[in-house]
Amino acid sequence: MGRVVAIAVERAGPRVAAPEQPGATGGGPLLPAQLLQEWYAANGRHSLPWRLTRDAYAVLVSEVMLQQTQVARVLPYYTAWLRRWPTAAALSGANTADVIRAWAGLGYNRRALYLHRAAVAVMAAGGTMPANEAGLRALPGVGPYTAAAVACFAGEQRAYVADTNIARVLARALLGVAGPREASAAGVRAVGEASLPAVAAREHNLALMDLGAAVCGVRSPACERCPLSEGCAWRAAGYPVGARPARRLPRFETTARFARGRIVDALRGHAALPEHELAERLPGVHAAKLAAYLAALEDEGLIERCGHGWALAGQGSTSMASPKL
DNA sequence: AATTCGGGGAG
């Protein structure tokens, strides 16, 4: 991608960019875009597979997989998924059970359903993936972040993209607080939008994202390696700490999340299972709630009744499967 | 505004 390099060497501005550059919008704090792009050219993760394509479907797959999930864990899933379902048309023809099985290990299983339903919706609407925020936002499982990300990374549109990393960098560098929780979402958005460059917003957003992941970590800001440190408001303020949520988490094995994950994963390995066999795979504390878990999973479209037992939804192609138990 | 929804790995 010669484009990135070209941007980085476009102009040799002042080495230390002033945090506030007069004349942009309202005069709020801005990012030193030049330094940021130079850092990105040298340190960005340019070879991530979803950054090497502009295919909106492929980018959507990556973004949904990346929701609350680390890059390293998504990589093998992304590759396998696109090999199996290279297009929205291909995915729309898959059965639900196969899609849920392909998701094994990623967590938040509803994301697999959303992705499948999004593909079906795209095909129903003519077969062309939307590349603008509004069209993307209408797809299931696509919220403000994912819509902006796909529009920007695939459609190369000038969108304000705010994942957890970007929001943290903006909150620190421009607002002087520890993170987005210590600022209003509108405040972060205001400085983020004001800092969006007129061109190459894609590289701008990717740079902020990589910076947040590699340098400006939640617990470990490496300011000595940060291109924004000179004008960083958080650093200048002496690194004020953020408030702690301070919430006691119950043992994971006792949570509904654990039970639901176990249930779905058990059904991944079998065509169908009777309810008592599902109960055997759960700690006793869940016995009284098993029926409620199953009802919720059924309502969400992850599982379905199969005779006297349960199976992954859509097990037998698209037709109403005959009872197997 | 608060909750719920998985699972793995870093610290």
Add this chain to the structure above:
DNA sequence: CTCCCAGAATT
């Protein structure tokens, strides 16, 4: 052990 991760949907 706790915390965090390229969030979204629901209440």
